[in-house]
Amino acid sequence: MSELVVEGLTVGIRGHSVDLLRDISFSVASGEILGMVGESGSGKTMAALAIMGLLPPEIELRAGSVRIDNLELVNQATMTLQRSAHQLTMIFQQPQAALNPTMKVGNQVSRVLQMHRGLSRAEAKQRAVQLLDRVGIAGPDRVARAYPHQLSGGMCQRVMIAIALACKPQILLADEPTTALDVTIQAQVFDLIAEVAREEGCGVILITHDLAAVSELCDRVAVLYGGQLMESGSTRKVLDEPRHPYSRFLLDAGVRQVDSNTPELGVNFALTGCRFGHRCSRADEICGTFPPLSALTADRGVSCHHPLVRLEEFK
Amino acid sequence: MTLLEISEVHKTHGRGASSVPAVRGVNLTVAAGETVGLVGESGCGKSSLGRMIAGLQEPTSGSILFGGNGLNETLHGRGRRLIQMVFQHPAASLNPKLTVEAMIAEPLRLLMGLSGDARDRHIDELLTGVGLDLSYRPRRASQLSGGQQQRVVLARSLACEPDLVVLDEPTASLDQSVRARVVGLLREIQNTRGVAYLFISHDLATVRRIADRVAVMYLGRIVELASTEQLFNQPTHPYTKALLSAEPQLDPASRRERIILTGETPNPSQLPTGCSFQDRCPLVHERCTKEAPALLPVSGNHLVECFAVQRD
Numbered sequence: 094m095s096e097l098v099v100e101g102l103t104v105g106i107r108g109h110s111v112d113l114l115r116d117i118s119f120s121v122a123s124g125e126i127l128g129m130v131g132e133s134g135s136g137k138t139m140a141a142l143a144i145m146g147l148l149p150p151e152i153e154l155r156a157g158s159v160r161i162d163n164l165e166l167v168n169q170a171t172m173t174l175q176r177s178a179h180q181l182t183m184i185f186q187q188p189q190a191a192l193n194p195t196m197k198v199g200n201q202v203s204r205v206l207q208m209h210r211g212l213s214r215a216e217a218k219q220r221a222v223q224l225l226d227r228v229g230i231a232g233p234d235r236v237a238r239a240y241p242h243q244l245s246g247g248m249c250q251r252v253m254i255a256i257a258l259a260c261k262p263q264i265l266l267a268d269e270p271t272t273a274l275d276v277t278i279q280a281q282v283f284d285l286i287a288e289v290a291r292e293e294g295c296g297v298i299l300i301t302h303d304l305a306a307v308s309e310l311c312d313r314v315a316v317l318y319g320g321q322l323m324e325s326g327s328t329r330k331v332l333d334e335p336r337h338p339y340s341r342f343l344l345d346a347g348v349r350q351v352d353s354n355t356p357e358l359g360v361n362f363a364l365t366g367c368r369f370g371h372r373c374s375r376a377d378e379i380c381g382t383f384p385p386l387s388a389l390t391a392d393r394g395v396s397c398h399h400p401l402v403r404l405e406e407f408k
Numbered sequence: 409m410t411l412l413e414i415s416e417v418h419k420t421h422g423r424g425a426s427s428v429p430a431v432r433g434v435n436l437t438v439a440a441g442e443t444v445g446l447v448g449e450s451g452c453g454k455s456s457l458g459r460m461i462a463g464l465q466e467p468t469s470g471s472i473l474f475g476g477n478g479l480n481e482t483l484h485g486r487g488r489r490l491i492q493m494v495f496q497h498p499a500a501s502l503n504p505k506l507t508v509e510a511m512i513a514e515p516l517r518l519l520m521g522l523s524g525d526a527r528d529r530h531i532d533e534l535l536t537g538v539g540l541d542l543s544y545r546p547r548r549a550s551q552l553s554g555g556q557q558q559r560v561v562l563a564r565s566l567a568c569e570p571d572l573v574v575l576d577e578p579t580a581s582l583d584q585s586v587r588a589r590v591v592g593l594l595r596e597i598q599n600t601r602g603v604a605y606l607f608i609s610h611d612l613a614t615v616r617r618i619a620d621r622v623a624v625m626y627l628g629r630i631v632e633l634a635s636t637e638q639l640f641n642q643p644t645h646p647y648t649k650a651l652l653s654a655e656p657q658l659d660p661a662s663r664r665e666r667i668i669l670t671g672e673t674p675n676p677s678q679l680p681t682g683c684s685f686q687d688r689c690p691l692v693h694e695r696c697t698k699e700a701p702a703l704l705p706v707s708g709n710h711l712v713e714c715f716a717v718q719r720d
Contacts, residue, residue: 132583133554231671245672246450275449275610277669280654284668302584305613305656309663332658344658346585 095162095263097121097144097181097296102157104143104320111362112155114139114320118386118394121264121296121313126287128311128328129300130343136320137300141266145183146174161263179209182257183266187273188249192241198252199225199237205259224255229285247278254285258293265289268300283310304344308332313392316340319361319368322386326393336389336400339369367397375399411571411604412438412461417470419456428677430456432628433470435703438572443598443605445619445636447612447651451673453628454608458574461606462493475571489519489568496577498557502549508535509545512564519568534563537600539593555586559593566597572604579614591618612655616640621709624648627676627684630703634710644712646691683715691716 097120104114114136121127129137142148144159146166159166159174166176185191193201202224203217212220218237225233228251241249250270257265267286271279287310290297299311307314307328315325316337324337335341361371366381373380379398386396419431430453438444446454459465461472463483474482474491482490495501503511512531516522522530532542538559549557558578565573575594579587591614597603609615615622615636622639624632624647632645643649646667653664669688680686683696695715703713712718 132585247672276612277449277650277654278672279656280666280668283656303656304584305658308658308660309656329660343585346588 095123095296097264097298098158098160098163099140099144100158100160102140102143102159103155104139104148104152105155107151107153112320113152113362114143115368115383116385117157117317117320117322119315119322119325121298123263123294123296124290125313126290126297126299126311128307128314129298129317130302130304130307130314131317132302132343134319135317137317138268139320140317141183141268141298141300144174145181145266146176147183177209179260179262181264181266182260182262183268184250184253184257184270186269188246188253188270189241189273191253192249194241197238197240198244198249202237202252202255202259205256209260221255221259224259225252227258228252228255229281230255245278246274247281250274250282251285254282254289258289261293262295264296264298266298266300269302270299271306272301279306286310304332316343319364321368322394322396323369324395324397325386326389330393336393336395336402337369337397338373338375338399338401341401342372409440410437411440411442411475412436412606413471413473414457414461415471415473417457417460417472418468419453419460419465420468421456426677429628429679430676431460431467434625434628434630436623436630436633438604438606440571441598441602441604442621443607443619445615445622446606446608446625447610447615447622448625449610449651449673451627451676452625454625455576457625458493458576458606458608461572462491462574463488464493486519486521489515490570491572491574492565492568492570493574493576494558494561494565494578496580498554498561498581499549501561502557504549507546507548508540508552508560511560512567515564515567530567534567537566537597538563539589553586554582555590558582558590562590562593562597566601566603569601570603572606574606574608576608577610578607580609580611587614594618612640612652624651627673627679629684629713630711631685631713632711633703638710642710644706644710644717645714646689646716647685650688685714689716 100118102114102117103112105112117140131137143154154172161180166174168175199221202221206212206217206220222233222237225236230236230251271282274282286297301307311328314328314331316323318339323339324331331340335344364370367384370376370380384396384398386394388394414434414436417431417434421428421430434457448454460467463479472479509531512534513527516527516530535542535544540559579590582590607615607618619636622636623630626647632648643652650667650669653667657663671688674687682698683701686692686696701713701715703711704718706712706717
């Protein structure tokens with residue numbers, strides 16, 4: 094059982110004191126799918142990039158630990174990430190943009206096999222076709238010779254998943270993998286991701302803003318807002334009995350008529366207290382201090398000074 | 409009262425061998441004050457249809473009547489104000505150099521002939537109407553969030569008091585909580601002004617919350633047309649069923665049995681004879697490969713284009 098454990102991840106802009114991600118902790122076991130949800134700017138993608146060691150140069154990792162099977166990936170002296178390709182891979186929102194437009198997709202898969210797994214050219218070519226077949230591409234021989242522009246968005250995302258699987262990763266990060274796809278194709282890609290988690294035994298972090306998708310696909314969920322981890326726990330518990338006012342707010346936005354005049358407030362990253370404080374109906378003076386993620390049960394954490402005890406109590 | 413009447417509209421993009429039939433014989437009506445949802449996947453022709461209704465593209469054949477008159481006569485000169493369009497990316501439809509007030513003032517001046525104080529008052533009313541306070545007047549698009557930009561776009565399109573607004577994926581680029589507020593706003597505007605909407609979207613959940621009737625498009629044809637309630641409670645066309653079943657549901661109890669369609673939408677320039685859904689259809693039989701079905705009622709106002717369903 095391999096497991097990814099992230100603890101106290103804190104990220105900020107160089108030269109600024111404000112944190113973009115603040116003290117984020119979560120874990121993913123092998124074969125498990127963790128949904129990471131939040132609105133634009135909540136820090137979901139930033140968290141993924143930090144774990145991958147792909148932060149842009151002006152963003153720095155300030156604190157935190159990323160471990161796979163108790164092996165520390167963060168060099169605590171330089172605060173940089175050391176990892177090898179078979180541990181973590183990532184797929185992105187726009188599959189067409191993530192593939193090289195001038196290279197046949199089969200070669201893009203086999204290149205990875207040659208570089209990271211040391212396969213010979215012929216072996217890699219053969220294995221690439223097998224991988225394309227594995228991700229449900231009909232006629233993998235023919236598709237391997239196609240360029241990305243000749244394939245649909247759904248096919249390109251399958252190719253991306255094939256590339257990700259080429260290294261036999263322990264953890265797969267999927268950043269909004271279906272946002273650019275139609276709903277029937279989205280269903281196919283979700284099924285593939287679930288199958289990959291189950292059969293290849295890799296842990297999956299699914300980054301999305303779609304709570305319904307999380308409800309169908311994920312075992313556990315982490316809710317982010319303004320770079321703060323608001324709540325985490327098993328999907329059914331969090332969605333059915335949210336403890337954080339923000340989780341409740343997000344759920345309501347999807348199902349209820351929301352008053353169109355609710356002020357639309359951006360995240361205020363300068364807040365030293367709870368980042369949701371200025372939008373929260375339960376906020377008081379104590380919310381001016383940062384609420385640490387406190388464990389409700391072994392599997393359930395909430396970062397709030399005034400968590401919702403029962404559903405009825407909110408509103 | 410019928411506001412918009414579309415009959416046998418075709419639209420083919422391009423010429424010769426590379427031509428793509430985007431819309432292939434669509435019939436649809438929109439009544440005054442009604443919201444019709446138009447759903448379908450990428451490339452099904454829903455945006456082409458919307459653009460033809462807004463007068464941005466000419467149909468290849470067929471007729472579009474607005475209030476009983478042809479579209480070209482209707483939209484001539486100041487008649488342009490009667491049909492407005494809202495696009496998916498608000499940032500791209502706003503002029504980055506103009507202030508909010510200047511953008512809203514433009515249609516008021518050009519299409520409504522307003523100036524001076526009267527125009528000023530109108531700008532205030534419109535901004536308040538979309539839930540923006542007057543401090544937004546001197547701002548530019550870059551100083552607004554996506555939801556605020558979409559509100560400005562709405563205020564601008566409502567400035568000339570249209571009878572119909574074509575909304576092409578108006579909430580696709582917005583966050584869930586912002587999306588909910590924009591949908592709420594659209595309903596409020598409709599209640600106070602009685603404007604009709606053609607709401608184009610691939611997001612079934614949003615369509616369900618706003619539309620009175622829903623048309624499902626597949627490869628340039630409407631394959632099912634019904635009231636929102638009928639369509640979501642009793643989807644009848646196999647494509648509609650698959651589309652609804654593919655949509656993730658928050659509540660496990662409301663989940664439908666998943667129908668996974670095999671393959672992808674065929675290339676519209678090489679359509680098979682007969683029903684265009686035959687390659688992916690679980691109910692396909694011999695007749696579907698020979699002749700194309702027509703959109704016929706299965707009960708009352710519930711129209712479906714499928715032999716398998718029409719037989720009984």
